Each structure stands twice: as C-alpha cells, then as structure tokens.
Amino acid sequence: MALQCGIVGLPNVGKSTLFNALSSAKAEAANFPFCTIEPNVGVVTVPDSRLQILEKLVVPERVMPTVIEFVDIAGLVKGASKGEGLGNKFLANIREVDAIVHVIRCFEDDNVVHVAGSVDPLFDKEVIDTELQLKDLESVEKKISRLLKVAKSGDAKARKELEILERFKAGLEAGKNARAVEVEEEELEAVRDIHLLTIKPVLYVANVDEGSILTGNDLVEKLRENVKDEHAEVIVLCAAIESQIAEFDDPEEKEMFLGEYGLEESGLYKLIRGAYSLLDLITYFTAGKQEVRAWTIRKGWKAPAAAGVIHTDFERGFIKAEVIKLPDYEAFKTEGACRENGKIAIEGKEYVVKDGDIMHFRFNV
Numbered sequence: 001m002a003l004q005c006g007i008v009g010l011p012n013v014g015k016s017t018l019f020n021a022l023s024s025a026k027a028e029a030a031n032f033p034f035c036t037i038e039p040n041v042g043v044v045t046v047p048d049s050r051l052q053i054l055e056k057l058v059v060p061e062r063v064m065p066t067v068i069e070f071v072d073i074a075g076l077v078k079g080a081s082k083g084e085g086l087g088n089k090f091l092a093n094i095r096e097v098d099a100i101v102h103v104i105r106c107f108e109d110d111n112v113v114h115v116a117g118s119v120d121p122l123f124d125k126e127v128i129d130t131e132l133q134l135k136d137l138e139s140v141e142k143k144i145s146r147l148l149k150v151a152k153s154g155d156a157k158a159r160k161e162l163e164i165l166e167r168f169k170a171g172l173e174a175g176k177n178a179r180a181v182e183v184e185e186e187e188l189e190a191v192r193d194i195h196l197l198t199i200k201p202v203l204y205v206a207n208v209d210e211g212s213i214l215t216g217n218d219l220v221e222k223l224r225e226n227v228k229d230e231h232a233e234v235i236v237l238c239a240a241i242e243s244q245i246a247e248f249d250d251p252e253e254k255e256m257f258l259g260e261y262g263l264e265e266s267g268l269y270k271l272i273r274g275a276y277s278l279l280d281l282i283t284y285f286t287a288g289k290q291e292v293r294a295w296t297i298r299k300g301w302k303a304p305a306a307a308g309v310i311h312t313d314f315e316r317g318f319i320k321a322e323v324i325k326l327p328d329y330e331a332f333k334t335e336g337a338c339r340e341n342g343k344i345a346i347e348g349k350e351y352v353v354k355d356g357d358i359m360h361f362r363f364n365v
Contacts, residue, residue, distance in 0.1 A: 144165050
C-alpha cells in the first residue's frame with residue numbers, strides 16, 4: 001500500500017521547496033503564488049536500516065524498500081471553498097490523499113513575500129482550516145437535506161445518521177475540524193460517503209530559518225500551543241537546508257553536512273516517521289535470494305490482510321505464516337539455522353503482524 005501525503009500551505013511558505021527536496025520530481029519553486037499549478041507527485045523510498053541488515057544476511061539479487069508518495073498541491077487562498085484562486089482544484093486534489101502535510105511558515109525573510117503581508121503561523125493555519133471546514137460544512141448540509149425526508153418517514157437508520165451529521169455540523173460551525181468531533185468509530189460510517197476534508201489526519205511542518213533548526217523559535221512555539229489539543233505532531237525543519245541535503249549523493253558528505261548544522265538526520269526521516277505514526281503504519285519484510293522487500297501495512301492487521309498487500313491470492317488462499325524476528329535472524333544468520341533452532345513461529349489467521357516481522361506466507365487457491 002503506497003501512502004500518499006498531500007503537501008498543502010499558503011503560497012510562499014516553502015512547500016514546493018520542501019517537495020523538491022523530498023522527491024525526485026521537480027516542481028517549479030518561485031517567489032509568487034500558484035507556481036505549482038498541477039499536483040506534482042514525488043515517490044520517495046522510505047529509509048529503513050533493517051533492510052541493510054537483511055541484505056547483508058541474505059545477499060539477495062535486489063532490495064526493494066517501501067515508498068511514500070508526496071503530492072505538492074497548488075497553493076490555497078482565502079475563498080477557496082467558493083472557488084477563489086485555484087480553490088476547486090485544490091479541494092479536489094486534497095480529497096485523494098491519505099494524510100495532509102500542512103507546511104506553515106515560521107521564518108522571517110523580507111525577500112520572500114507573504115501572501116497576507118506579514119508572517120503569522122496561526123493566520124496561515126486558520127485560512128486553510130476555515131476553507132476546508134466551509135467545504136465540509138457544505139457537504140454535511142447537503143447530506144442532511146437529503147436525509148430529512150427519509151428520517152421524517154420513520155426510517156431508524158436515517159434518523160441515526162441525521163443525529164451524527166448534526167454533531168458534525170455543530171462542530172464545523174464552531175470552527176472545529178471534523179477529526180475533532182467526538183464520535184464512535186462505527187459512527188464515522190455516516191460521513192464516509194461524503195469524504196470530509198478535515199477528517200484526514202494532519203502533520204504540521206514548521207518551516208524555519210537555518211538559525212532556528214535546532215531550537216525552534218517563537219513562531220514555532222505559537223503554533224505548538226495552538227495545536228496542542230488536536231493531538232497533532234509538529235515537525236520542525238528548514239526547507240532550504242533540506243534542498244541542499246538533497247544535492248548530496250555521497251552518504252559521508254551528507255553526514256558531514258548534517259553535522260555542520262548539529263543535525264543527526266535529515267528532515268525527510270522525521271517527516272516519514274511522523275507520517276507513519278500519524279496513520280498507524282508499520283513495516284514487515286519478506287526475504288529470499290531473489291529479493292528482500294519491505295511492505296507497509298496498518299498496525300493491528302492480521303496475517304491474511306498483511307499477505308494481501310503482496311497479492312490478493314495470498315489473502316484469499318491463506319493457510320499459515322512463518323515468522324522470524326529480526327534479532328533471531330541476526331543471531332543465527334540464515335533461515336535454515338533459525339528453523340533448526342526453533343526460531344520460526346508458525347502463525348495462523350488470527351496472528352497480528354508486528355513491526356519488523358520477517359514473513360513467509362503459505363497459501364492455496
């Protein structure tokens with residue numbers, strides 16, 4: 001399953017610069033609004049040191065990491081929910097992604113104009129939140145109007161859905177995002193078909209200047225304070241530094257460059273980890289002489305569903321899974337030695353896959 005994150009933000013906050021740094025695709029980055037007219041998709045491999053461990057142990061013909069897709073979505077302005085600027089295009093594109101990476105400008109620079117004339121992270125956040133909330137409110141009200149007649153006729157399901165929709169409407173009217181409205185998991189079915197924008201999980205990226213990369217700044221703290229009740233993560237990075245890191249092909253040179261700024265890792269690593277955590281994703285591995293490969297699944301998935309990401313036949317005809325833990329593979333060096341020492345567990349359909357499991361599926365269709 002390829003995770004897709006939409007990078008959003010007001011014009012000139014640094015989102016296209018960040019996108020260019022994160023992906024092999026090159027969106028045009030320029031000092032004017034709407035420099036990214038069409039959504040650009042960049043496919044980035046997910047760094048995972050466990051793949052290198054398995055590669056040394058197995059010596060496969062190829063190694064296949066899992067990937068994450070970043071979509072650079074055209075800049076949003078006030079009034080987007082009514083079609084202002086590139087609003088309709090923005091809203092259509094954002095519906096397609098799994099999660100939103102909201103880039104917020106937390107740096108001062110007189111040479112880079114701000115669409116509102118001054119730098120204020122809370123203003124930036126509120127503009128996008130409001131536009132998405134207004135569009136969601138429109139969607140909720142349309143469904144309410146459709147359900148009213150059915151509910152009045154005594155249809156119990158329609159009346160229940162109506163009650164849930166009214167809660168979402170009240171929350172949105174109060175300036176809340178749909179993900180902040182308190183509902184039970186099963187009640188989300190009432191809004192599943194209208195694809196609410198503000199129900200998507202969000203990762204806030206505070207784009208700072210080079211001098212604030214380690215400590216943050218007052219603008220970052222202002223943002224953190226504002227989102228503390230959203231259970232959202234705020235990642236601090238400098239898009240300008242990330243664009244320089246992306247130029248290095250040599251790992252040692254990259255490490256030296258990071259060291260100059262006192263960084264242990266690039267913002268890419270932080271961003272990917274944040275996105276995985278946000279969506280409750282984990283990785284399992286398959287390992288053989290032809291290929292060592294990483295697979296992304298959701299936390300809590302059972303073995304048949306995990307097998308299904310390789311091929312639907314694996315899930316349909318699932319018999320059992322052979323599971324090796326990476327520390328055991330490292331200790332005994334080969335799959336055969338793990339088997340001889342009782343370190344391969346035979347698991348059935350109810351086995352919940354753990355992050356880092358090395359798996360071999362048996363199936364029959």
